[in-house]
Amino acid sequence: MEKENVTIYDVAREAGVSMATVSRVVNGNSNVKQATKDKVLAVIDRLDYRPNAVARGLASKKTTTVGVIIPDVTDMFFSELARGVDDVASMYHYNIILANSDDSGTKELQVLENLLAKQVDGIVYMGNGLREQLRNQFSHSNVPIVLAGGVDEVNQIPTVNIDYTAATKDAVTKLIKNGHTQIAFIPGNMQQAINQKYRLRGYQEALEEAGIAFDETMVFDAQYTYNAGFELANELYATTATAAFVGADELAAGILNGLTDRGVNVPEDFEIITAINTKLTQITRPQLSSISIPMYDMGAVAMRMLTKLMDKENIENGHLSLPYGIISRQTTR
Amino acid sequence: MEKENVTIYDVAREAGVSMATVSRVVNGNSNVKQATKDKVLAVIDRLDYRPNAVARGLASKKTTTVGVIIPDVTDMFFSELARGVDDVASMYHYNIILANSDDSGTKELQVLENLLAKQVDGIVYMGNGLREQLRNQFSHSNVPIVLAGGVDEVNQIPTVNIDYTAATKDAVTKLIKNGHTQIAFIPGNMQQAINQKYRLRGYQEALEEAGIAFDETMVFDAQYTYNAGFELANELYATTATAAFVGADELAAGILNGLTDRGVNVPEDFEIITAINTKLTQITRPQLSSISIPMYDMGAVAMRMLTKLMDKENIENGHLSLPYGIISRQTTR
DNA sequence: CTGTTAGCGCCTTCAA
DNA sequence: TTGAAGGCGCTAACAG
Numbered sequence: 001m002e003k004e005n006v007t008i009y010d011v012a013r014e015a016g017v018s019m020a021t022v023s024r025v026v027n028g029n030s031n032v033k034q035a036t037k038d039k040v041l042a043v044i045d046r047l048d049y050r051p052n053a054v055a056r057g058l059a060s061k062k063t064t065t066v067g068v069i070i071p072d073v074t075d076m077f078f079s080e081l082a083r084g085v086d087d088v089a090s091m092y093h094y095n096i097i098l099a100n101s102d103d104s105g106t107k108e109l110q111v112l113e114n115l116l117a118k119q120v121d122g123i124v125y126m127g128n129g130l131r132e133q134l135r136n137q138f139s140h141s142n143v144p145i146v147l148a149g150g151v152d153e154v155n156q157i158p159t160v161n162i163d164y165t166a167a168t169k170d171a172v173t174k175l176i177k178n179g180h181t182q183i184a185f186i187p188g189n190m191q192q193a194i195n196q197k198y199r200l201r202g203y204q205e206a207l208e209e210a211g212i213a214f215d216e217t218m219v220f221d222a223q224y225t226y227n228a229g230f231e232l233a234n235e236l237y238a239t240t241a242t243a244a245f246v247g248a249d250e251l252a253a254g255i256l257n258g259l260t261d262r263g264v265n266v267p268e269d270f271e272i273i274t275a276i277n278t279k280l281t282q283i284t285r286p287q288l289s290s291i292s293i294p295m296y297d298m299g300a301v302a303m304r305m306l307t308k309l310m311d312k313e314n315i316e317n318g319h320l321s322l323p324y325g326i327i328s329r330q331t332t333r
Numbered sequence: 334m335e336k337e338n339v340t341i342y343d344v345a346r347e348a349g350v351s352m353a354t355v356s357r358v359v360n361g362n363s364n365v366k367q368a369t370k371d372k373v374l375a376v377i378d379r380l381d382y383r384p385n386a387v388a389r390g391l392a393s394k395k396t397t398t399v400g401v402i403i404p405d406v407t408d409m410f411f412s413e414l415a416r417g418v419d420d421v422a423s424m425y426h427y428n429i430i431l432a433n434s435d436d437s438g439t440k441e442l443q444v445l446e447n448l449l450a451k452q453v454d455g456i457v458y459m460g461n462g463l464r465e466q467l468r469n470q471f472s473h474s475n476v477p478i479v480l481a482g483g484v485d486e487v488n489q490i491p492t493v494n495i496d497y498t499a500a501t502k503d504a505v506t507k508l509i510k511n512g513h514t515q516i517a518f519i520p521g522n523m524q525q526a527i528n529q530k531y532r533l534r535g536y537q538e539a540l541e542e543a544g545i546a547f548d549e550t551m552v553f554d555a556q557y558t559y560n561a562g563f564e565l566a567n568e569l570y571a572t573t574a575t576a577a578f579v580g581a582d583e584l585a586a587g588i589l590n591g592l593t594d595r596g597v598n599v600p601e602d603f604e605i606i607t608a609i610n611t612k613l614t615q616i617t618r619p620q621l622s623s624i625s626i627p628m629y630d631m632g633a634v635a636m637r638m639l640t641k642l643m644d645k646e647n648i649e650n651g652h653l654s655l656p657y658g659i660i661s662r663q664t665t666r
Numbered sequence: 667c668t669g670t671t672a673g674c675g676c677c678t679t680c681a682a
Numbered sequence: 683t684t685g686a687a688g689g690c691g692c693t694a695a696c697a698g
Contacts (some may be wrong), residue, residue, distance in 0.1 A: 053450040055675030098431040117386045388691030
């Protein structure tokens with residue numbers, strides 16, 4: 001019952017060859033006579049030999065595993081990215097160590113430490129922004145890193161994103177074209193660079209182009225939760241806003257339902273456009289109009305990029321912007 | 334810039350002790366004089382030494398990483414479980430290798446192979462049921478395994494679940510009490526043991542207790558998707574059913590919206606109760622009544638159980654049933 | 667309390 | 683085309 005671990009040495013003995021030869025056939029090395037190769041393969045099969053990846057990792061200094069730092073797997077946006085990462089990873093025979101960071105600086109550092117200790121060959125970092133301290137750690141290590149769905153303010157590290165500024169501008173412009181001048185800007189956490197810098201700029205550019213003055217009271221800070229949105233709806237109700245750009249679907253769903261509960265008709269009295277396009281957009285009633293972000297692809301592309309980096313290939317462009325779209329559903333006219 | 338990897342040997346030399354001593358302080362071993370301990374710690378700090386977990390794994394035969402086989406991280410139910418698993422794992426200083434299986438038999442086997450090659454100390458398996466072949470592989474390996482949110486028909490492997498039969502029975506009974514006799518049973522994929530055996534039994538028991546004859550035409554097979562539900566709504570509309578038990582929230586949301594679009598009033602004309610209680614239940618309008626499952630806890634408890642197994646502690650009860658509840662929202666009267 | 671000495675299982679020159 | 687031998691970085695007896 002207790003199958004003792006069979007090692008490369010056992011295989012070698014049984015096959016009457018040296019372990020070097022076994023290693024060669026296991027690793028698909030060219031220079032092995034077909035006959036001995038077959039012989040070895042047969043023994044491997046018979047003994048049910050499975051190469052020990054840990055030993056292999058120690059000897060070869062490659063673990064074929066990559067670390068994935070994610071704020072929270074239960075977040076629909078990030079889990080979709082993670083799926084893209086894993087699919088491409090397994091395509092290239094890598095495994096992923098997934099570590100939740102809760103977007104907390106200290107947790108991230110600790111997680112990174114673990115990952116490096118485990119000798120991961122590369123790291124995919126997800127987060128709403130890259131903190132100073134973490135960026136330092138990254139640059140101190142020799143492991144390649146790619147950011148997926150997050151921005152690096154100093155553009156030091158390869159990233160895969162969409163053009164958040166342009167997307168936000170497009171979305172807001174759409175609202176403006178529908179006749180709105182009082183447009184609430186509710187991107188989520190305003191501390192995050194992605195909101196504070198990129199999205200806000202897009203919002204402002206859209207206003208400017210339309211000759212609408214920027215009004216600070218139209219900017220709202222919020223948690224990325226349904227309840228935060230639901231409560232924010234009351235606040236919103238008391239303003240002169242007639243439309244809103246919202247940075248996340250759950251938040252938008254909360255706002256939508258909160259507004260609806262107060263008797264506001266969406267989109268007749270109030271229009272909403274959200275920024276992510278998760279499944280939620282189809283489930284709310286009315287359905288949420290949204291910027292469509294290729295989440296899965298962002299993860300997949302980031303991982304693909306990482307494989308190149310790990311192979312020491314040159315990356316032509318380290319800052320990819322994937323295409324996005326705008327999907328009109330029922331919360332816009 | 335290129336920091337050569339500092340090894341335990343470097344630390345030993347710098348501190349003027351043997352590597353064994355360094356190993357001792359790194360591993361918090363008792364028998365080290367405080368003075369030398371401090372000395373070593375200082376050097377470790379100065380050299381920025383980080384133990385190589387791969388080497389450690391090879392020498393100690395423990396990798397402090399566990400494998401997590403998950404159908405799909407983007408599934409709200411499973412990602413919630415995964416979060417529970419990861420939190421407890423990191424609490425016990427384990428990392429998790431997450432691998433998506435798409436609930437596919439061949440992928441699962443392949444993933445398991447990888448995990449075992451990587452010498453994981455344990456495995457948390459998530460899935461809607463445990464396939465014969467996989468169970469065999471499990472029992473052939475010496476790695477402890479626990480199922481989270483999935484059933485093992487032969488109760489061979491430790492599991493953490495809720496009592497699906499009882500929960501379904503409660504939910505259906507609630508519907509019956511509200512006056513329904515034509516209750517659709519839409520658990521999702523009827524091939525899965527969890528539906529075919531456990532939930533179906535609960536449904537039947539509830540009917541039986543109420544003296545209602547089981548009607549096969551009230552049983553519907555469906556994919557776990559919003560669209561499947563949306564389309565099923567039409568089918569449902571054509572039957573005499575006046576209420577439904579649904580096995581998953583997305584599916585339920587689809588049914589709800591589909592019915593609503595056809596002019597059916599929920600809950601006045603039709604009641605729905607769903608089986609998971611993800612965030613979706615609060616987002617739909619009307620909000621979905623639901624069985625509440627402690628997803629996060631299931632993952633957490635499963636992982637905690639696994640730590641015990643990995644420590645070779647005895648498990649009193651290998652088949653845990655966590656408490657569940659029924660939350661009445663707006664799709665039931 | 668500390669050092670010495672074998673490995674852990676595999677990869678990888680270097681010779682043959 | 684194959685084998686021998688030396689690590690990879692660390693743990694774990696076993697001495698002292």
